[in-house]
Amino acid sequence: MTPAARISAAIEVLADIEARRRPAADALKDWGLSHRFAGSGDRSAIGGLVFDALRRKASAAWLSGSDAPRAVLIGALRLARGWDAERIQSLFTGERFAPEPLTDEERSALTGRTLEGAPAWVAGDYPEWLDGQFAAAFGESRAEELAALATRAPVDMRVNTLKAARDKVAAALAHLGVQPTPRSPLGLRITVGEDARAPNVQSEPAFQKGWIEIQDEGSQLAALLAAADPGMQVIDLCAGGGGKTLALAAQMDNRGQVFATDSDKRRLAPIFERLTRAGVRNVQIKAPKGKDGEPLADLRGHADLVVVDAPCTGTGTWRRNPDAKWRVRPNSLDTRIAEQAVVLDRAATFLKPGGRIAYITCSVLPAENDETVAAFLDRTSGFGVIPPAKVAADAGQPDLAAFASPAGHGIQMSPRRTGTDGFYVALLRRTA
Numbered sequence: 001m002t003p004a005a006r007i008s009a010a011i012e013v014l015a016d017i018e019a020r021r022r023p024a025a026d027a028l029k030d031w032g033l034s035h036r037f038a039g040s041g042d043r044s045a046i047g048g049l050v051f052d053a054l055r056r057k058a059s060a061a062w063l064s065g066s067d068a069p070r071a072v073l074i075g076a077l078r079l080a081r082g083w084d085a086e087r088i089q090s091l092f093t094g095e096r097f098a099p100e101p102l103t104d105e106e107r108s109a110l111t112g113r114t115l116e117g118a119p120a121w122v123a124g125d126y127p128e129w130l131d132g133q134f135a136a137a138f139g140e141s142r143a144e145e146l147a148a149l150a151t152r153a154p155v156d157m158r159v160n161t162l163k164a165a166r167d168k169v170a171a172a173l174a175h176l177g178v179q180p181t182p183r184s185p186l187g188l189r190i191t192v193g194e195d196a197r198a199p200n201v202q203s204e205p206a207f208q209k210g211w212i213e214i215q216d217e218g219s220q221l222a223a224l225l226a227a228a229d230p231g232m233q234v235i236d237l238c239a240g241g242g243g244k245t246l247a248l249a250a251q252m253d254n255r256g257q258v259f260a261t262d263s264d265k266r267r268l269a270p271i272f273e274r275l276t277r278a279g280v281r282n283v284q285i286k287a288p289k290g291k292d293g294e295p296l297a298d299l300r301g302h303a304d305l306v307v308v309d310a311p312c313t314g315t316g317t318w319r320r321n322p323d324a325k326w327r328v329r330p331n332s333l334d335t336r337i338a339e340q341a342v343v344l345d346r347a348a349t350f351l352k353p354g355g356r357i358a359y360i361t362c363s364v365l366p367a368e369n370d371e372t373v374a375a376f377l378d379r380t381s382g383f384g385v386i387p388p389a390k391v392a393a394d395a396g397q398p399d400l401a402a403f404a405s406p407a408g409h410g411i412q413m414s415p416r417r418t419g420t421d422g423f424y425v426a427l428l429r430r431t432a
């Protein structure tokens with residue numbers, strides 16, 4: 001397919017997402033199935049265009065003066081890819097498979113309109129109903145913070161220290177242009193280029209040998225801040241596919257024990273193969289036992305550390321999942337907040353005196369970060385917050401102390417602040 005034909009296809013997919021209110025991944029998959037001539041390069045280029053348009057949907061519509069899929073894509077080519085009117089026009093020729101030529105209005109919008117005077121939710125590309133939450137999180141800099149969350153994320157990997165050192169892995173992946181991550185001592189990063197196409201890291205021998213896991217630097221830092229030491233008894237209560245479990249086991253150098261569980265058995269499925277590939281030997285998977293059964297009942301009062309990588313809205317990962325930001329609804333936020341309370345109350349039952357809960361989300365909303373922690377502390381005696389500066393220093397990341405959350409209970413990362421996804425981490429110690 002020509003570059004122009006890919007743009008026409010992306011407009012078609014955006015129209016389908018809009019008309020049928022369906023997830024972008026489903027619309028892209030269907031498009032691929034009904035256009036079998038398109039190769040994998042075409043499909044990934046079209047996906048890149050669609051995701052760039054979703055990242056900048058509100059600001060692109062503002063610039064173009066219309067929220068029609070074609071207008072949004074034109075605006076996004078300018079905003080996300082820095083294309084000028086001439087370059088855009090060179091592809092909008094109306095020739096075979098190319099989109100129709102730019103109209104006079106489209107051309108004048110491209111050259112004349114700017115984001116000056118746009119409200120924060122337009123400049124920052126987020127749903128207006130979340131403005132109060134972002135104002136509480138970031139104050140006057142919320143448009144800049146959210147604009148950073150609307151950029152493309154790099155591909156980050158965590159080096160598995162059970163099997164390899166970072167230098168060795170960097171040498172093995174030199175052909176992908178990897179660089180060390182700025183903060184995590186375990187991370188390597190590949191910056192994604194203008195065409196938004198990321199290399200297929202999973203097909204690399206280094207991946208297959210278990211030297212690396214794909215994990216955002218913020219997620220790596222969250223695991224480091226949890227400070228699991230060799231020999232500890234650790235519970236990973238929301239283990240899901242095991243991203244944090246693997247990081248904790250490596251930090252513990254395969255010594256001590258990690259008990260990994262999740263309320264949804266299906267989510268645990270990938271973990272078994274991942275543990276084997278990574279050479280992890282100190283993890284026990286505890287599948288959930290129906291509605292009321294507690295698979296960790298014999299660990300009550302025993303754990304040094306319970307990691308709660310909580311269910312959340314995922315606002316901190318909008319760079320990677322831009323579709324999600326236009327799909328999040330007030331009732332889904334309420335549901336997540338209720339789940340967070342349940343999981344924190346459950347976590348508290350496993351700690352021995354002096355033990356800690358690491359409460360982690362990939363969200364930047366105070367409602368599911370500081371406010372969830374504050375509500376837990378209000379209803380639970382015998383717990384206190386470990387000051388973020390101490391948490392940061394103990395994990396060998398003193399610079400993160402500068403990013404304390406608004407109420408000061410945790411550390412709030414973000415693309416603009418820390419160059420990572422928007423992870424939140426609070427450490428709570430059982431004092432009695």
Ligand SMILES: C[S@@+](CC[C@H](N)C(=O)[O-])C[C@H]1O[C@@H](n2cnc3c(N)ncnc32)[C@H](O)[C@@H]1O
Nearest residue numbers: 238239240242243244262263264267309310311
């Ligand atoms: C953010 S995801 C976990 C991601 C995972 N830790 C990782 O690093 O790949 C949150 C998980 O919490 C689980 N969850 C939701 N409510 C729960 C509960 N009450 N107890 C345990 N797990 C729960 C969900 O099924 C989901 O897998």
